Amino acid sequence: MTQTQKAHYEFDNLPLEPVDTGTSLLVTGPALGGTRRLMMQLLACQPNEGLLLLSTDLQGEEAIEQFEAGGCSYTTSRMAVIDCTENSADDDDRNVHAVSSPRDLTGMGIVFSSLYEDLYGAGIERVRTGMYTLGPLLMYAEEVQPLYRFLHTVTGRIRTADGLGVAALDPEAHDETTFRTLSQPFDAQVELRERDDGQRQLRARGLADQPDGWLDVDL
Amino acid sequence: MTTGTDLTVLCVDPDAEAREGLVAEFETRANFAPTAADSVGSALDTAESTAVDCIVAEYDLGDGTAFDLFEAARDHHPNVSCILFTDVGHADIDSGAFRDTVAEYLPKGGPNATDRLVDIVRNAVLNRTQVGFPLPPDEDERLEALADYDIDDLTAVESFDRFSNLIVSHFGISVAFVGLLDEEEERFVACHGADWETLTREDSICTYAVLDEDVTVVENVQADPRFEHNETLKQLDIRAYAGANLTTADGTVIGELCLIDDEPRRFTDEELTDLQLFAEEVSDQLELRRRLREEETESTSAEENS
Numbered sequence: 001m002t003q004t005q006k007a008h009y010e011f012d013n014l015p016l017e018p019v020d021t022g023t024s025l026l027v028t029g030p031a032l033g034g035t036r037r038l039m040m041q042l043l044a045c046q047p048n049e050g051l052l053l054l055s056t057d058l059q060g061e062e063a064i065e066q067f068e069a070g071g072c073s074y075t076t077s078r079m080a081v082i083d084c085t086e087n088s089a090d091d092d093d094r095n096v097h098a099v100s101s102p103r104d105l106t107g108m109g110i111v112f113s114s115l116y117e118d119l120y121g122a123g124i125e126r127v128r129t130g131m132y133t134l135g136p137l138l139m140y141a142e143e144v145q146p147l148y149r150f151l152h153t154v155t156g157r158i159r160t161a162d163g164l165g166v167a168a169l170d171p172e173a174h175d176e177t178t179f180r181t182l183s184q185p186f187d188a189q190v191e192l193r194e195r196d197d198g199q200r201q202l203r204a205r206g207l208a209d210q211p212d213g214w215l216d217v218d219l
Numbered sequence: 220m221t222t223g224t225d226l227t228v229l230c231v232d233p234d235a236e237a238r239e240g241l242v243a244e245f246e247t248r249a250n251f252a253p254t255a256a257d258s259v260g261s262a263l264d265t266a267e268s269t270a271v272d273c274i275v276a277e278y279d280l281g282d283g284t285a286f287d288l289f290e291a292a293r294d295h296h297p298n299v300s301c302i303l304f305t306d307v308g309h310a311d312i313d314s315g316a317f318r319d320t321v322a323e324y325l326p327k328g329g330p331n332a333t334d335r336l337v338d339i340v341r342n343a344v345l346n347r348t349q350v351g352f353p354l355p356p357d358e359d360e361r362l363e364a365l366a367d368y369d370i371d372d373l374t375a376v377e378s379f380d381r382f383s384n385l386i387v388s389h390f391g392i393s394v395a396f397v398g399l400l401d402e403e404e405e406r407f408v409a410c411h412g413a414d415w416e417t418l419t420r421e422d423s424i425c426t427y428a429v430l431d432e433d434v435t436v437v438e439n440v441q442a443d444p445r446f447e448h449n450e451t452l453k454q455l456d457i458r459a460y461a462g463a464n465l466t467t468a469d470g471t472v473i474g475e476l477c478l479i480d481d482e483p484r485r486f487t488d489e490e491l492t493d494l495q496l497f498a499e500e501v502s503d504q505l506e507l508r509r510r511l512r513e514e515e516t517e518s519t520s521a522e523e524n525s
Binding site for chain 1: 286303308309310312314315317318319320321322323324325326329330335338339342343346347348349350351352353354421427430443444445448449
């Protein structure tokens with residue numbers, strides 16, 4: 001692999017140019033409008049890339065099913081799920097690690113960092129991290145300060161480790177100011193919308209060297 | 220962190236060999252100033268008396284855990300970066316009582332653990348990856364611009380007091396202030412209607428206002444999801460807020476001119492236009508002070524060189 005290829009993450013089935021390593025993207029779109037499908041496409045790993053998926057709304061196995069629906073098979077030697085739901089459970093066979101609840105930002109951060117180091121130790125230097133979705137974190141957070149600390153810490157780790165971060169948020173579920181300030185720890189946004197005729201489109205904002213405007217996408 | 224100085228890293232481990240080893244590792248690298256402590260208590264003594272950029276701690280510290288230390292240290296240094304550096308696996312770490320603490324974690328026994336640690340410390344401090352508030356995209360340039368002003372000197376300038384006095388009576392509100400946002404806190408250069416001197420960035424509404432080009436209005440602070448659980452704002456009776464940016468000549472936002480009321484209220488378009496005009500006036504005054512200071516510095520160094 002050449003140096004140029006190594007410095008980017010590529011998206012095979014999306015109308016997006018590769019993005020620099022260390023980038024964290026915020027994917028925004030309606031919960032029922034294909035946002036999860038889009039995120040799973042962004043996380044679709046190339047061979048030898050690792051995956052860390054923080055799931056706040058689906059338990060481990062269900063989250064894995066959603067990831068595999070994106071066209072990638074889940075490989076436990078280089079992929080792991082952090083189950084942050086209320087009914088979370090460990091599953092060693094599937095490399096699923098439970099955090100007590102979406103309220104436990106400290107636990108979530110520590111499991112995330114620990115699994116990141118495990119991948120690094122196994123020689124996997126390119127890792128895609130997904131967070132689906134930020135909604136429950138925001139809903140359960142009594143104060144916003146720990147949430148900022150958490151998002152800064154996770155995106156900071158992704159930047160230092162040359163990873164790729166993708167987190168999803170439904171802008172319609174939160175007021176505009178909350179949404180806008182919560183997007184700050186991320187480097188750029190990928191917006192998803194559905195036209196009246198049912199065609200889904202995406203638009204990248206804040207990323208260099210990407211096509212302008214809304215682009216058709218089939219998810 | 221003060222620009223241009225070494226990063227202060229406090230290494231906390233009850234095991235003397237591990238502690239000294241860690242200090243020695245940081246000493247071999249450029250731009251680090253490591254110190255050591257063996258317990259929560261001794262680490263807090265250090266953190267209370269000196270500036271600390273980053274704490275690297277073992278999990279079990281004898282008189283408490285690393286989380287006890289991180290929580291207490293952030294009372295003194297809200298932006299201090301906290302890293303758990305331990306052989307204890309994540310499954311054996313009890314974050315239950317500290318679910319909002321948030322810290323980095325690195326296993327001691329991992330491959331290239333000390334190199335990884337140094338990278339993480341450097342990134343955490345320089346890129347501010349553990350701050351509990353949103354950062355403007357140009358935060359480094361913003362702080363550099365602010366460094367051209369002498370905040371202590373500005374606090375003594377009467378014209379800012381007159382401005383805030385005039386603003387309180389013009390708008391019929393309870394408090395008006397001129398606040399400049401440094402790395403860790405907002406410092407009130409002038410404040411009429413209250414005796415506030417500083418507020419941490421985490422607690423200050425202005426932290427959010429500097430992100431916006433337009434005047435920021437929060438008609439009911441306690442009903443806004445960003446501030447509804449903020450006890451400090453409640454205690455200070457900050458119920459309604461309007462803030463206009465104070466900018467340098469090239470447009471960098473260094474602070475806010477703010478209207479505060481002790482009950483929720485709306486602001487009319489005319490009021491917001493007036494606030495913006497007042498803010499431009501205060502910005503001009505700040506620019507004037509900056510130039511005066513620059514000229515004084517230049518003439519002093521010219522005298523020294525002659």
